Amino acid sequence: MSTSCCGSDTPKQVKPLTPSNNEHDEHNHGEGHSDDDGHEHDHVDASSFKTYLPAIGSFLMLLLGLTFDHYFKFAFFTDIPRTVWYTMAYLIVGLPILREAWAAIFKKDFFNEFSLMSAATLGAFAIGEYPEGVAVMLFYAVGELFQSAAINRAKGNIKALLDVRPNTVDVFRNNAYQTVSPESVEIGEKIQVRVGEKAALDGEMISSGSSFNTSALTGESTPKNIKTGETVLAGMVNLDKVIELNVTKKFADSSLARILDMVQNASARKAPTELFIRKFAKIYTPIVFFLAVALTILPYFIVENYIFRDWLYRALVFLVISCPCALVISIPLGYFGGIGAASRNGILFKGGNYLDAMAKVNTVVMDKTGTLTEGVFKVQEVVSNGIDKTEFMQTLVALEQKSTHPIAKAVSQYFANEPLNYTATDVEEISGHGLKGTVNGTTVLAGNAKLLRKFNVAYDTAIDSIVETIVVVAIDGAYAGYVTIADQIKADAKSAIAAMHDNGVTQTVMLSGDKTAITQKVAQTIGIDIAYGDLLPEEKVAQVEKIKIDQSRIVAFVGDGVNDAPVLALSDVGIAMGGMGSDAAIETADVVIQTDQPSKIATAIKISKATKRIVWQNIGLAFAVKAIVLLLGAGGLATMWEAVFADVGVALLAILNAMRIQRMRF
Numbered sequence: 001m002s003t004s005c006c007g008s009d010t011p012k013q014v015k016p017l018t019p020s021n022n023e024h025d026e027h028n029h030g031e032g033h034s035d036d037d038g039h040e041h042d043h044v045d046a047s048s049f050k051t052y053l054p055a056i057g058s059f060l061m062l063l064l065g066l067t068f069d070h071y072f073k074f075a076f077f078t079d080i081p082r083t084v085w086y087t088m089a090y091l092i093v094g095l096p097i098l099r100e101a102w103a104a105i106f107k108k109d110f111f112n113e114f115s116l117m118s119a120a121t122l123g124a125f126a127i128g129e130y131p132e133g134v135a136v137m138l139f140y141a142v143g144e145l146f147q148s149a150a151i152n153r154a155k156g157n158i159k160a161l162l163d164v165r166p167n168t169v170d171v172f173r174n175n176a177y178q179t180v181s182p183e184s185v186e187i188g189e190k191i192q193v194r195v196g197e198k199a200a201l202d203g204e205m206i207s208s209g210s211s212f213n214t215s216a217l218t219g220e221s222t223p224k225n226i227k228t229g230e231t232v233l234a235g236m237v238n239l240d241k242v243i244e245l246n247v248t249k250k251f252a253d254s255s256l257a258r259i260l261d262m263v264q265n266a267s268a269r270k271a272p273t274e275l276f277i278r279k280f281a282k283i284y285t286p287i288v289f290f291l292a293v294a295l296t297i298l299p300y301f302i303v304e305n306y307i308f309r310d311w312l313y314r315a316l317v318f319l320v321i322s323c324p325c326a327l328v329i330s331i332p333l334g335y336f337g338g339i340g341a342a343s344r345n346g347i348l349f350k351g352g353n354y355l356d357a358m359a360k361v362n363t364v365v366m367d368k369t370g371t372l373t374e375g376v377f378k379v380q381e382v383v384s385n386g387i388d389k390t391e392f393m394q395t396l397v398a399l400e401q402k403s404t405h406p407i408a409k410a411v412s413q414y415f416a417n418e419p420l421n422y423t424a425t426d427v428e429e430i431s432g433h434g435l436k437g438t439v440n441g442t443t444v445l446a447g448n449a450k451l452l453r454k455f456n457v458a459y460d461t462a463i464d465s466i467v468e469t470i471v472v473v474a475i476d477g478a479y480a481g482y483v484t485i486a487d488q489i490k491a492d493a494k495s496a497i498a499a500m501h502d503n504g505v506t507q508t509v510m511l512s513g514d515k516t517a518i519t520q521k522v523a524q525t526i527g528i529d530i531a532y533g534d535l536l537p538e539e540k541v542a543q544v545e546k547i548k549i550d551q552s553r554i555v556a557f558v559g560d561g562v563n564d565a566p567v568l569a570l571s572d573v574g575i576a577m578g579g580m581g582s583d584a585a586i587e588t589a590d591v592v593i594q595t596d597q598p599s600k601i602a603t604a605i606k607i608s609k610a611t612k613r614i615v616w617q618n619i620g621l622a623f624a625v626k627a628i629v630l631l632l633g634a635g636g637l638a639t640m641w642e643a644v645f646a647d648v649g650v651a652l653l654a655i656l657n658a659m660r661i662q663r664m665r666f
Contacts, residue, residue: 054092055145058138061089066131086130093141094121111285113323119289120319124640127309127316132640136320139648143329146655166234169200172244182234182251189247193238201234202254203245213237280324288322310636317633320643321626330618330654337661338611345666346595347604348578354590357573358608360554364505364601365544365567367559368512368522371577372496372598373487375560377410380468384481385460392481396473398422398439399446403429407469410485430454434471445474452479467517486518492599494526499602501527503609509547511540511567540567548572558593558601575601606666614661618654625650 065085068077077085101114117140124133170177172190182200185191190206193199199212209227214236223239226232232245234254292315300306335352342349349355369375384392397415400408402424424444427437433454434447445451449472452459459472459479468484490496497508510531512519519533532543544567547553557564557571565588568574576589577596593600629646632638638646 052145055138055141058089058092058134058141061085061092062131062134062138065089065134069131083130086134087125090121090125090130090134090137094118094137097137097140111289113285113328116285116288116319116323120316123312123316123319127312129313129640136640136644136648139644143648143651143655146652166198166200170194185247185251187247187250191245191247193232193243193245195238195241197238199232199234199236199238199245201245201247201251202249203232203247205230205232205243206246207241207243210238210240210243213239280327284322284324288319292316292319292322313640314633314636317638317640317643318630320640321629321633321638321646323647324622327619327622327654329651330622330658331615333655334611334615334618334658334661337614337658338607341611341661341664341666342604342607345600345603345607346593346597347600347607348592348594349604350590350592354573355608355611357554358556358591358604359612361556361573361605362505363507363509363547363553363555364500365509365511365547365555365557365571366528366598367540367557367564368510368514368519369487370560370596371558372493372510372522372526373489375487377406377469377485377487379411379414379483380486381484382481383483385479387475387480392473393483394420394422395439395442395444395475395480396446396471396483398424399427399435399437399444400471402427402437403435407471407485408435411471411483442476446471448472467521469518487514489522489525490596490598492597496598496601497527499599500605503602503605505602505605507553509543511535511543513537537564537566540564541570544570556601558598560596575604603666607661610661610664610666614658618657621654621657622650 065077065082068074068082097114098118101112101118104110104112104114117137121133121137124130124136166182168179169182169185170192171180171185172178172192177192185201191201191203205226205228207228209225209230211223211225212232214224214233224236231248232243234251295318296308296311296315299311300308332352335355338355339349339352342355349358366372382389382393393414397412397420400411401420403409422440424437424439427435429435430447430451433451434445436443436445436451436455438444445455445457448470449459449464452472452474455474455477457474457477457479459474463470463472463482466482466484468486470482470484472482473480500508508527508529510519510523510528512522512531512533513535514533516533519531522528523531535543544555544557547555548570554573555571556573556575557567558575558577559565559568560577564576568576568588568590573591574589575591575593578592578594591604593604625646629638629642633643
């Protein structure tokens with residue numbers, strides 16, 4: 001059964017996310033559970049044919065009863081036999097509803113959808129309108145089944161995540177591999193992952209490398225090649241060969257466990273629209289009860305030829321029409337469907353409230369390194385002066401291999417897959433300048449232009465205007481050339497900015513700790529509106545605070561580093577790059593992009609807007625139809641059949657509309 005119309009939720013907008021072991025969903029049709037009002041709900045498996053048998057049996061009995069009433073008109077089908085026949089048809093589907101209503105009344109909750117349906121249908125029986133009483137209860141039960149099926153479908157993408165959780169892992173202990181539970185493995189232990197198996201824990205690749213299916217984590221079907229020293233995340237499926245990993249995180253802290261916690265807690269964070277509807281239903285339902293009572297009694301004092309049965313019938317119609325099922329069912333389902341659709345696209349929303357907020361975003365502020373760029377420095381250009389380029393790079397790499405500086409490491413990777421024929425000795429690191437050493441008998445200087453000036457080496461001063469990080473080289477006192485080092489812009493960064501502008505983002509801002517010249521060049525290349533460089537973490541916070549002074553700005557901040565966590569918390573919507581992002585950033589964020597693709601920001605906005613549009617379509621449909629039929633019912637122009645359409649029919653249409661988001665392509 002669904003939860004009570006009158007249930008209420010308290011938003012759980014907690015930063016950072018508090019892990020939970022229980023999946024809380026107010027429309028959970030799995031194991032028996034209690035809703036917010038404490039109502040116990042039965043297990044409903046919408047995929048089982050047996051679940052539909054009571055509704056099918058009730059429908060066939062109703063159909064036969066109507067045939068006996070209006071076509072064959074058998075003499076035996078009158079009075080007691082007729083009453084018993086329709087009562088049986090009613091109880092087949094009505095008993096669970098009556099049981100729910102009684103349980104609620106016992107707990108002093110008198111006004112909910114179960115009591116509305118029970119009062120309306122029992123009233124119909126009391127005045128002899130048996131077929132209509134059966135029809136109302138039958139179609140209400142069918143609506144419940146449709147609701148269950150829709151929710152099961154909405155949960156499909158999320159349940160797929162639960163299915164990727166490995167139950168065992170092979171860990172190397174006592175000179176042999178032992179099969180144990182992932183929870184028992186400690187950081188630093190070695191585990192083995194066979195072909196076709198899922199990695200149970202996050203770890204560093206010890207083996208030469210392999211190809212992995214990452215779709216469970218990222219939504220991307222393209223395999224990912226991971227080499228020695230790189231990170232393998234729990235949930236990735238090994239495709240090529242048996243590999244060994246050095247465990248870097250306990251299971252509870254792994255990427256997979258973190259994702260599961262985020263998804264499992266998502267339904268507990270209600271969107272403002274959802275919270276309003278639930279509060280509205282809690283007030284609205286008792287008002288409807290008393291209006292129905294008034295509609296039965298008041299006409300006695302103001303209408304000539306008052307007939308109690310007619311006015312009671314109108315009140316019962318009024319009760320059926322006014323049940324807020326369509327709203328209470330379809331709105332949470334819409335948000336749940338949006339969370340599921342986002343999950344399928346590698347985007348994790350931590351709650352329906354963030355879906356709502358994302359739909360309003362008009363300003364996106366982004367970090368540069370790791371968000372719009374790969375976060376990996378590489379040699380971009382090699383310019384040699386009077387020396388063979390290969391000889392020049394062999395000399396430079398031999399020297400740079402003796403340093404641990406990030407720029408030196410980037411240069412050292414130039415011949416990562418080729419043999420190095422040169423060797424450096426007597427290497428001296430000159431702070432703030434670069435390196436000095438001997439390579440194959442020649443004195444080599446490698447660093448910034450200040451290093452060459454320090455040793456009075458003449459060089460082409462045009463290189464002083466180069467924006468990128470540069471390593472200038474001198475061999476035996478003569479200028480030999482330079483290399484530029486830069487972070488690679490992500491392949492989809494430019495299209496991501498264009499897509500954001502196409503989806504209602506009026507301003508894009510980039511904040512970076514990198515030097516301003518590089519920041520401005522990246523911004524111009526990909527189409528960022530405003531960019532600031534040379535920023536410390538606290539200066540990033542100050543910039544976002546300045547933007548937020550304008551109350552019309554709904555700000556989303558996108559980042560991946562530990563230093564981005566304060567800005568993520570400050571923004572209206574914090575978005576973390578989850579594939580390579582830091583734990584602090586992922587925990588603080590409201591939305592996590594598992595693929596590390598900036599283009600997914602626009603996808604998240606599209607999904608949010610589609611969800612909001614569907615939710616408001618359902619609200620408008622429900623209120624419009626109910627208002628019309630309520631007026632007709634109060635005036636005696638609508639029968640119980642119209643009431644069934646206004647309640648269950650609209651609920652079914654709203655459910656089908658909410659399910660559309662799961663079939664949309666973004």
